[in-house]
Amino acid sequence: MSLTEKPVETAERRSFYDKIDSSSYTALWTVLSNIITPEPRSGCVPHLWHFDEAKSYLLEAGGLITAEEAERRVLVLENPGLRGQSRITTSLYAGLQVVMPGEVAPAHRHSQSALRFVLDGCGAHTSVDGERTVMQFGDFVITPPGAWHDHGNDSDAPMIWLDGLDIPIVSVFDASFAEEHHADQQPITRQPEDSTWRYGANMLPVDYEPTRVSSPIFNYPYERSREALDHLLKQGEIDPFHGIKMRYINPVDGGWAMPTISPCLQLLPKGFKTQPYRSTDATVFVVTEGTGRSVINGKTYEWGPKDLFVVPSWHTVTHEADSDGVMFSYSDRVCQEKLGLWREDRGNAVPLNA
Template identity: 75%
Template sequence: MSLTEKPEETPERLAFYDKIDKEAFTPLWAVMSSIITPEPKSACQPHIWRFENARAHLLEAGGLITAKEAERRVLILENPGLRGTSKITTSLYAGLQLVMPGEVAPAHRHSQSALRFVLDGSGAHTAVNGERTEMQYGDFVITPPWAWHDHGNTTDEPMIWLDGLDIPIVTHFDASFAEGMDADEQPITRQTGDSLARFGANMLPVDYRQEKLASPIFNYSYARSREALEKMKAQQEWDPCHGLKMRYVNPVDGGYAMPTIAPFLQLLPKGFKTAAYRSTDATVHVPVEGRGRTSIAGETFEWGPRDIFVVPSWHHVSHEADEEAVLFSYSDRVAQEKLGLFRQDRGNN
């Protein structure tokens, strides 16, 4: 009998199952094929969300409910195969957040790690543990676990960004805590740019000791990251499966920037088509520049800047760029690597 072959359900066996069910027992042999699978099996589906549609819905929501009433005015990107669960993959959450001119999304903190990836507007701010940073298009901003954070918009234009959180992971471990602050905005105790100066110049304070797992830098500016990609592309060293793909890191230890979420930035030159690739980390992608298409298990999705699409675990994926393109992405790869679960298939590359 193979690992996934279910034993025959005879009348005698069904009667036995019914009897032990009353005492909260279940026979492993009756369910093994559904809980131990030869390859990843998930209800998560490939899907794409068009930013222009999402922006229109968000602006409509902006006229229906305030940021303070909602606490966070967000539209969840819910995977079609996981409806009702607030998940974009089985382990990750995604949502699009709107802060209108003059608004404040009030201060709170929670066990979950969060990232912000700025998609529309310029000049709004977020504050994390006493330091405020201005947000620009393409910036990758971190809110570490249990860090006070609030958002404000003093510009005259709406501000929209993608929120990525590890809510399903924290929920799985029954480890969720959250609390609000008495004030809408936290006290600012550090100069803007302080964390970047302390930790982002290939130096550390002399007696610094790492106490938390997230990066002490919480705004990775797109301008700086894009400049790095531009320098590296001149070397013409293209990975067949990824083009030029980099991961955001914690400068303290060189590990991923976040403890449970792995963020990446990737450049594809015009006309480049990546080789088929698959991995166990279901991944959320956001084109920042350029246009192209992505094939996911044989299904093709055309994309442009600020669209959002998801690749489920262990689905073959290939990207093709019609013009030079940059993709931001995030997955749970860092958590899988720490648990010894991560696996990838690069074909013959």
């Protein structure tokens, strides 16, 4: 018996397989090499979406359907290898949402965790469980599972952001619930940025008891995160595979900011090229600054500001920046770590100095 080869199929065996099939049985030895594979095997494929094209489609959609009628006016980024499944990787969802000036995306809540990463425009807002925050370019915003949330745009220009959700993960467990609020916008019961002041100053209320599985902070401003990358670059400790890469954390326990999604922000200095790297967490990348290219399993993808691309599980990737490049990314690494599944291949490289 082999993990990679199936036993020879004889007429007698085929007859047996047909007989047990009628009673909803399958012989393990006929499918073992397909369900327990020597290395990750996925329908997910590398792909890059150019933001300029996406924006033109979103603005066209803005003239076809209102945010209220659509509930969420979003274009799903479907992986070419997983079409019809509303997935960018086998475990994660991605979509680009536009809210036009004066519009409201109505309040609702659901079992799925969601992130927002702002790509275009400024001054729109999102509200989560009674607290409102203004959204600026590059901000990373969390909507915890089960939290009421709505979005509004009081600015004079369209607002576009990336939605990242764990929809496929929740679907695996058949645990999806969703509910509409009785009003388009939920009541605001907290001061603006309350969660940032309460939990984002390296302090917690003295009697704090966690009520969520995700971070109690729900807006991580880009300006502050970007500044941290610059300070680390001056220190000169550049990872050969990632440049300067930081994870967004939950201040309560120092873990990942979300229970099922691992968000990060990284800086690739001008002229820097990463060494070949692969890991089991298929990853979505969003370019916020700079131009360059990524080579995924031997194929080159040229990227610029606001472009998005996906690196499937266990695909070798290198990144090269023509100018200082900054990329937001998210994956299911946190889930894999909790289950003892996550693995990376770094070879024998040593840290570099700037």
